[in-house]
Amino acid sequence: MAFTGKQLTTRLDADGTLTVQIVPKTWDAPTGSQVLVQVEATPINPSDLGLLFASADTANAVYSPGKVVAKMPEGATRAMAARHGMDMPAGNEAAGVVVAAGDSPAAQALMGKRVACVPGTAYASYAYAEAGMCLPVDESVTPAQAASSFVNPMTALGFVETMRLEGFTGLVHAAAASNLGQMLVRICQEDNVPLVNIVRSEEQVALLKGLGATHVLNMTEPGFQAALTDAIHETGAMLGFDPIGGGTLAGQILAAMEASASRGAAFSRYGSSVAKKVYIYGALDLGPTILNRAFGLTWDLGGWLLTPFMAKAGMETVGRMRARVARDLTTTFASHYKAQVSLEGMLEAAAVAEYNARRTGEKYLVVPTA
Amino acid sequence: MAFTGKQLTTRLDADGTLTVQIVPKTWDAPTGSQVLVQVEATPINPSDLGLLFASADTANAVYSPGKVVAKMPEGATRAMAARHGMDMPAGNEAAGVVVAAGDSPAAQALMGKRVACVPGTAYASYAYAEAGMCLPVDESVTPAQAASSFVNPMTALGFVETMRLEGFTGLVHAAAASNLGQMLVRICQEDNVPLVNIVRSEEQVALLKGLGATHVLNMTEPGFQAALTDAIHETGAMLGFDPIGGGTLAGQILAAMEASASRGAAFSRYGSSVAKKVYIYGALDLGPTILNRAFGLTWDLGGWLLTPFMAKAGMETVGRMRARVARDLTTTFASHYKAQVSLEGMLEAAAVAEYNARRTGEKYLVVPTA
Numbered sequence: 001m002a003f004t005g006k007q008l009t010t011r012l013d014a015d016g017t018l019t020v021q022i023v024p025k026t027w028d029a030p031t032g033s034q035v036l037v038q039v040e041a042t043p044i045n046p047s048d049l050g051l052l053f054a055s056a057d058t059a060n061a062v063y064s065p066g067k068v069v070a071k072m073p074e075g076a077t078r079a080m081a082a083r084h085g086m087d088m089p090a091g092n093e094a095a096g097v098v099v100a101a102g103d104s105p106a107a108q109a110l111m112g113k114r115v116a117c118v119p120g121t122a123y124a125s126y127a128y129a130e131a132g133m134c135l136p137v138d139e140s141v142t143p144a145q146a147a148s149s150f151v152n153p154m155t156a157l158g159f160v161e162t163m164r165l166e167g168f169t170g171l172v173h174a175a176a177a178s179n180l181g182q183m184l185v186r187i188c189q190e191d192n193v194p195l196v197n198i199v200r201s202e203e204q205v206a207l208l209k210g211l212g213a214t215h216v217l218n219m220t221e222p223g224f225q226a227a228l229t230d231a232i233h234e235t236g237a238m239l240g241f242d243p244i245g246g247g248t249l250a251g252q253i254l255a256a257m258e259a260s261a262s263r264g265a266a267f268s269r270y271g272s273s274v275a276k277k278v279y280i281y282g283a284l285d286l287g288p289t290i291l292n293r294a295f296g297l298t299w300d301l302g303g304w305l306l307t308p309f310m311a312k313a314g315m316e317t318v319g320r321m322r323a324r325v326a327r328d329l330t331t332t333f334a335s336h337y338k339a340q341v342s343l344e345g346m347l348e349a350a351a352v353a354e355y356n357a358r359r360t361g362e363k364y365l366v367v368p369t370a
Numbered sequence: 371m372a373f374t375g376k377q378l379t380t381r382l383d384a385d386g387t388l389t390v391q392i393v394p395k396t397w398d399a400p401t402g403s404q405v406l407v408q409v410e411a412t413p414i415n416p417s418d419l420g421l422l423f424a425s426a427d428t429a430n431a432v433y434s435p436g437k438v439v440a441k442m443p444e445g446a447t448r449a450m451a452a453r454h455g456m457d458m459p460a461g462n463e464a465a466g467v468v469v470a471a472g473d474s475p476a477a478q479a480l481m482g483k484r485v486a487c488v489p490g491t492a493y494a495s496y497a498y499a500e501a502g503m504c505l506p507v508d509e510s511v512t513p514a515q516a517a518s519s520f521v522n523p524m525t526a527l528g529f530v531e532t533m534r535l536e537g538f539t540g541l542v543h544a545a546a547a548s549n550l551g552q553m554l555v556r557i558c559q560e561d562n563v564p565l566v567n568i569v570r571s572e573e574q575v576a577l578l579k580g581l582g583a584t585h586v587l588n589m590t591e592p593g594f595q596a597a598l599t600d601a602i603h604e605t606g607a608m609l610g611f612d613p614i615g616g617g618t619l620a621g622q623i624l625a626a627m628e629a630s631a632s633r634g635a636a637f638s639r640y641g642s643s644v645a646k647k648v649y650i651y652g653a654l655d656l657g658p659t660i661l662n663r664a665f666g667l668t669w670d671l672g673g674w675l676l677t678p679f680m681a682k683a684g685m686e687t688v689g690r691m692r693a694r695v696a697r698d699l700t701t702t703f704a705s706h707y708k709a710q711v712s713l714e715g716m717l718e719a720a721a722v723a724e725y726n727a728r729r730t731g732e733k734y735l736v737v738p739t740a
Contacts, residue, residue, distance in 0.1 A: 051639040079664060082637030245663060267452030269421040270675050281667070289661040293615060293653065294449060297673035305640055305667040 003027040005125025009087040016077040018056040022066035022343050027126045033104040034128050040143035042094035042122035044355050044364045051090050063349045091122030095146035106131040116149035125368050148335040153325040156183040158309050159241050170194035170237030177204035177360045179335045185213045186332045194235035233260040240278035246285030250278045258295035271296010279304035284358045338362045342370035373397040375495025379457040386447040388426040392436035392713050397496045403474040404498050410513035412464035412492035414725050414734045421460050433719045461492030465516035476501040486519035518705040523695040526553040528679045529611050540564035540607030547574035547730045549705045555583045556702045564605035603630040610648040616655030620648045628665035641666010649674035654728045708732045712740035
């Protein structure tokens, strides 16, 4: 039995032309431990956009129904030589119904059920998924509620696990009003983890305060650096997570940690010896990271990514995290979307302009069945 | 019995005035496990300059015999509030003769001997030192040969130990023509550690090639980035040490590591999963560190400092490192100086202008007995 439908593909050619389009596709019946999921809802996360459009000039692209052709900058084209000429599917995660299953008992057990899954090919009518990676959800859970049950929830839980693994006792989070940031606020409340939230507007301050967050700082306000230092001093939060990447913020967080650690301490020309660390886990700002190194010589800045974290944390921890997500999917791990679009709607100029700007509170949900 | 002489002190006042001067001082006889060393030679290392002058405007300072008064920028003055109003001694390391000793057998055993030591107060006629931290040197070793037996040798050995501790198998070193860099070239030859040296001129290339270094790259040449990637690919060197700090170099090293790790690999939107790390261990350039993050999400940048490294490495490793320094002081760990000056000569405008510029090959040695 075969299933016919549509799939989004993205192709970068060596000449810098990026083509994102919806093409017809047929899926054969799955085998072994795989299931075939009819995709009902799939979010557009920043981690998807890096593959979908990367740094292509979508403002000056050519849009036709179900197709976008854009120009990629020369440096980025060169850096992505390994994908030249390949029509790549995209879409990390989704919710949908299992319409066919391989022979394995685990796959067969999922037949007809709604699951959350991580196929990596979710911008499509159907997607293959490993049965063991699927999360069956209750009848009462909608596709929209189940669509984002992997990337954001596991990342937010991963921050807290990383904190514990590395011996820190509090967190600083930038761009904290995002869906992920709101999850982190709720997780930290449940787990009694001190959290300093950094946001970019008074509306976002109000949003997080409304969730019961204690420390919410507006980085566009004068006095932000002093307020950040105070909040870090009060919470002892010496581990930060920053999805922005570009600009001075990561360095400002380290400087505030250093200023807190140095309070009342004797002068040291090398700075404090208290461990302080910031992880960059995204690239909302593709510009350079600028570190004004006012934080001594005991500091650390690194990249953070979910997959290697899970490999390091191990099966038991990951299993515990997934069980928590399944249990609290519609509460702690609830997501919000600005708009729902079809596969074709996803490639309209106005939609691309909005979701590709990666602004907080403007996340899109794709509904391939629409 | 008391010893009279002179000592350099540096004081930063809250109004931003930095006063570095030579003042008379009397040393009482040492007690317990301490010895009193008559300082014969003490180097001016970059790590000393951070305390001596920091970012003060030495070009427009007022120089009088044995005294410099300079203006510190406002931000730096504020950042160093913990040292306001204090006359602080300086000078990390020295060589000299033990002229008095406390009662402990270890101290008594050093009487009359020439030692290398790490008093932290070496810009003076005399300095107290812990007997256990003193390294007795052979009669045939001159003060100039013994003066730099701690900071640079232990730092260079510390790089190799850090590499082993963290599971890396090769090193990249920036500003590699320095005294420290030359030591590292010799250590890596002796230990068969692949080393990629980054320097800033053809003279420096020739200098390191003359020592037998295999990979020496001039960062001012066009094609540097490609050559760096090739050298990293050939050596597998995924750990870098950078004393410059400011500018784009640390990020360029990470980008070259990433480009090497991605060669021949399938495309990944998150970059390669190979661990890559750069430590910033100095601030030859006080400007911001600028990271053009073309190196995926598996990377790490941190500060490196000798003291916490030694604490982490443990007594046995540190003991082994010190024994090696003592054995090879005049060969592997030989240092070179551009000029020798007295304590007063150290505070003359022309001398300050030269050594405070921290240029490779322009290190000064202070001879307080001159």
